[in-house]
Amino acid sequence: MMLQYRQQYERGDPLGLIQAMRHAIMWSLPVPDWASEHALKAIEFYYTENGGAPGRGKTGSLRAKAKRDRIDRWRHRAADRELAMRQYGIIGGSKEAAFQRASDSLKHTPAQGEPRQIKRSYAKVEKSFKQNSDQ
Known part of the structure; x- marks a missing residue:
């Protein structure tokens, strides 16, 4: 067939x-x-x-969800880089300072956000990595 x-x-x-x-x-x-x-x-x-449902958040369109996922991954990469530099002693400071540096590095990009938003995106992507590794 x-x-x-x-x-x-x-x-x-x-x-x-x-x-x-x-x-x-x-x-x-x-x-x-x-x-x-x-x-x-x-x-x-x-x-x-596909336009999907209009709006934002959980009822947003597929396009809006894909965009949010890309932004979360972009933020995760920036935060991961800053956290690694902190871990290996290249740059000192707290985890909060690392998220602040990640936020500063993303200014004037589509992924810009406050440190708390960067931290939230980082946690979201880390959680998806953990779920994928458990399967």
Whole structure:
């Protein structure tokens, strides 16, 4: 059936790709190589371009959630760098001072925020790392 779906898709019918993905998911089969790149692009497009529910916060759109996730990761990288410099004695001070330096380094970027916001983003990303490592 996957061969038929591929031929259908190669003839210009996108339903072949959709059917191949549906079939793979429904029967717990691997996604065919020919379909994986196209399917990933379609999923990414949907995720970043779909308006979803208007608003912010937990009811925000997929685009807004993706943006918040990117900002959290950006903040995490800045805070992680500052905390590592503190840990290895390159720069002294408290953890709070490290979050302040991370906040200062992110000024005038989309990820700018107060030290408490940087700390919150750092904790959120760390929690997701822990959950992923436990699985």
